[in-house]
Amino acid sequence: MSRRRFLLSLAPALVAPGWAARAWAATLPRASAVPGGVARIGLGASEQPPRVHLGGDRVLVMRDGDEWVAFVGIALGAKPGSKLRLEAEQAGGAVERFEIAVAPKKYASQHLKVPPGQVDLSREHLTRYERERVHLSEVLRTFTDSAPATLAMLQPAPGERSSSFGLRRYFNGRARSPHNGMDIAASAGTPVIAANAGRVIDTGDYFFPGRTIILDHGQGLLTLYAHLEAIDAAVAQAVPAGGVIGKVGATGRSTGAHLHFSVYLNAVAVDPALFLQD
Structure with a gap:
């Protein structure tokens, strides 16, 4: 792709109507619970976002409609068949636990x-x-x-x-x-x-x-x-x-x-x- 074509293709993304931009953004990232992928975990509705941890690392949480969603990066070294365990702490202190089953993916x-x-x-x-x-x-x-x-x-x-x-x-x-x-x-x-x-x-x-x-x-x-x-x-x-x-x-x-x-x-x-x- 030439630089001119690149800039022309970029322009619609920068000036697209709000509804179109939201529709595109809502589909990304594509959920894929495999090594090197991203898992999407629904956390339910609440006024404040839960604090989510995977091991010692905080996890990204964003609102999607009426509920909060955690987007979890899965390491390339994660073993297919293994389970990743998340902890989601609500503002009131209640803790909910989730599991992500890692699916196989073959890389070259x-x-x-x-x-x-x-x-x-x-x-x-x-x-x-x-x-x-x-x-x-x-x-x-x-x-x-x-x-x-x-x-x-x-x-x-x-x-x-x-x-x-x-x-x-x-x-x-x-x-x-x-x-x-x-x-x-x-x-x-x-x-x-x-x-x-x-x-x-x-x-x-x-x-x-x-x-x-x-x-x-x-x-x-x-x-x-x-x-x-x-x-x-x-x-x-x-x-x-x-x-x-x-x-x-x-x-x-x-x-x-x-x-x-x-x-x-x-x-x-x-x-x-x-x-x-x-």
């Missing part, structure tokens, strides 16, 4: 043979990676009380979307972590926009993802944009949906220019395609 795998030197990190690079991993893990646990206005997202750059979320690569028979985002094919310098209104909570130039921006959209819903050529937003800056925040690049461990786009919900990566209009 890729087996590659490469020289050993291209797989193992040097001691210096490993030390840097571990330091950045701890920092990013803390950032991705961010939870702010304000809920997002919508869970529907804009595609953050023009280009073909990959279906590589969840892909697990094996280098010389050794498994690597599954791919936790969507790659969007775009040339270097292409503007990158905020997929949803939010606040910049982290920017940096990291070993694997390169130049990266992370946005907080509220209640544990975060988006991450990686391999950027340029970062055009600052930490603590509020950005509107569709606002330019950077440019596509090939920084970090990247084989070529593209945008890596991730969505996080209650601190786990979920499939970005669930939040995007087809």
Whole structure:
């Protein structure tokens, strides 16, 4: 998709009648209780929203009509057949418990043979990676009380979307972590926009993802944009949906220019395609 066509396709979403925007948003994210998916749990009607936890992590809760609904991110590492247990505490202190049965989903795998030197990190690079991993893990646990206005997202750059979320690569028979985002094919310098209104909570130039921006959209819903050529937003800056925040690049461990786009919900990566209009 060319940049001009991308901007033209974006325009109707920004100026659509309220009823049309609400109808689109109400269907997103697409509920899918699988590893890397999002479960939707009805919590019933009450004046105040319940506080919902999955383990030690708060869960996003939004009103849908007359009832409250919890949107629960399911980790890629969740085992099919297992059950996730939620606790919902009402304003009066009453606690209700829910279970989510994790359904199976098969993701693609890729087996590659490469020289050993291209797989193992040097001691210096490993030390840097571990330091950045701890920092990013803390950032991705961010939870702010304000809920997002919508869970529907804009595609953050023009280009073909990959279906590589969840892909697990094996280098010389050794498994690597599954791919936790969507790659969007775009040339270097292409503007990158905020997929949803939010606040910049982290920017940096990291070993694997390169130049990266992370946005907080509220209640544990975060988006991450990686391999950027340029970062055009600052930490603590509020950005509107569709606002330019950077440019596509090939920084970090990247084989070529593209945008890596991730969505996080209650601190786990979920499939970005669930939040995007087809």
